[in-house]
Amino acid sequence: MRDTPLSNCERDFLLKAIEEKKRLDGRQTYDYRSIKISFGTDYGCCFVDLGKTRIMAQVSCELITPKENRPNEGIMFFNIELSPMASPAFEMGRQSELLVKLNRQLERCLRNSKCIDTESLCVVSGEKVWQIRVDVHLLNHDGNLMDAASIAAIAALCHFRRPDVGIQGEEVTVYSTEERDPIPLSIYHMPICVSFSFFQQGTYLLVDPCEREERVMDGLLMIAMNKHREICSIQSSGGIMLLKDQVLRCSKIASVKVSEITELINKALENDKKARKTGGKFGFAESLPQERITALKTDVSPVEMSDVKEKANEIVQRAEVPPQTVPSPVLTAPGTGQVGEGLENSWGLEEEEEEEEEETMELEEGHKEKGRGDMVVISDSDSEEEDVVILNQVTTKEKASSSNQQGAVASKQKQKKKRRK
């Protein structure tokens, strides 16, 4: 499906707003949108929200034979998927220009910068090495895909654990996660992409362009950098002429942004680690609300009914004789309460008292302890209102006091007792 075209009025408005140093969502020139990093239940699954842009990265590994010219190096593989879910302009299974550009940039950013120790991925030199595959899926497109993809990919790689391998002579054993704790990848540094968009032939510069800003921009500069201020890759597209000062200024801004984002990723990783250690809900499970059934109808599920009777008889015959239950020896006298299956219901004499039953019982228990003649009842239960109710003063006090519930119960209690007497 074709994308929604950009109208002339939007274009004019955006350019005019940028001239006035204003952005659509009220950000400043150098501001990023809010970044949210969350991890899935599996190792190596990471979700990144950059404003409304949403990206998922999943890392997986596989044992393969290495390339002939590099027999003791593991292989990194990056794959970006532009699904139509992200934007109606994306088509499934077509190598669009944007896709190639993003894929290439991600490879340059993460593989060519040698941020991952590929030699540690070697199992048997020349025979078996780990291939680490990073799948990046776009879930929503609202501009600046490259930055979000690079954050998601590196965070997922940091989060990933590969299974442990043991070598005994010729034999290679891959241990499952239950047998041995999986091992994290060894990551030297974390390169992160920062995008700068230029307007009016480079007069105006914006960090983290949103989708509509990307459409009206003249040129784009992507700088991949780590927190040690080492530039891992730099790419300019759109065909604009940039001055040396501009590039230097951009790299300065990038270094600030990268250190902020790196800190954010580290914090997210730490939080996830803590949550996993305590065994609480983490990742996806955390975002799932309590289960609630919204279906209006359930299908009838078939149950095997043919030889139920015989089976039941068989079970009954085989089962031991249940211990003989003696009916409760407690004599039910007025003023005692019993709760339980098969027992005589002795409390809640009137149906209309159902609401206050519980409290009445508490009072009655308290009452039992004190003896029948004693009129002072202290409800020593764990009820919220711990009041001392003096029964013989009820008639006078109650009228004066507010009609709180305890009082009402007390008065009922009194009535009941009168009846019993």
Place this chain on the structure above:
Amino acid sequence: MQACFKDKVGDVLLPGDVFSFQMPESITDSKPEKVVCGPGLRRNGDEVLVCKSGILRHKQPNLYWIDSQQRRYVPGKGESVIGIITAKSGDIFKVDVGGSEQASLSYLAFEGATKRNRPNVQVGDLVYSQFIIANKDMEPELVCIDSCGRANGMGVFGAGGLLFKVSLGLVRRLLAPQSEIAKDLEKMFPFEIVVGMNGRVWVKSKTIQQTLIVANLLESCENMTAQQRQTLFRRVADGSI
């Protein structure tokens, strides 16, 4: 039968939910009940299926529909929309209205347009127009005049202003007579607004700042209660944001 629906009015329903009814075995003295299914509900034999996610609404006496927050527009006859001209070909314009297919707009369908006197419309311009043909199987067709040949508010937009997209639910709320959101917005400062049924809103105010404020307020209105909205608007009017 209606009790089954009434039970769920105001609840969230999801596509695939089924309302099934116990049909009385013998149709004797009781008259058969009738229920009108609005958007999001579909009859399938003895059952009614839910085919949109949203809240079940009810209107007396027997009208039920699903109030969804969808963003994809499906053209409907007689609805007024904001379109973007994407191409000029011969004597028709191709217009993007956000639907699955582009609509066509004849150059004669403008006020005062004749074969000699063509309207001045460029590619990329915005038009406010109405559907006269909107079928599942045919290309939808737009016009910018009413049945008397008057513009009646429709036509090409002037320069300036900002176009943005909101959900169809919010648009319906904005266009409802005595809409509270529109009333609250009016109190802030003067601005022009055009609301299309296809979820597009165009706003123009005196300055760019004010236009941006209105646009952002409208976008944030989507998931707010009346009280939250009013406090936000008051804070903006006081100039604290």
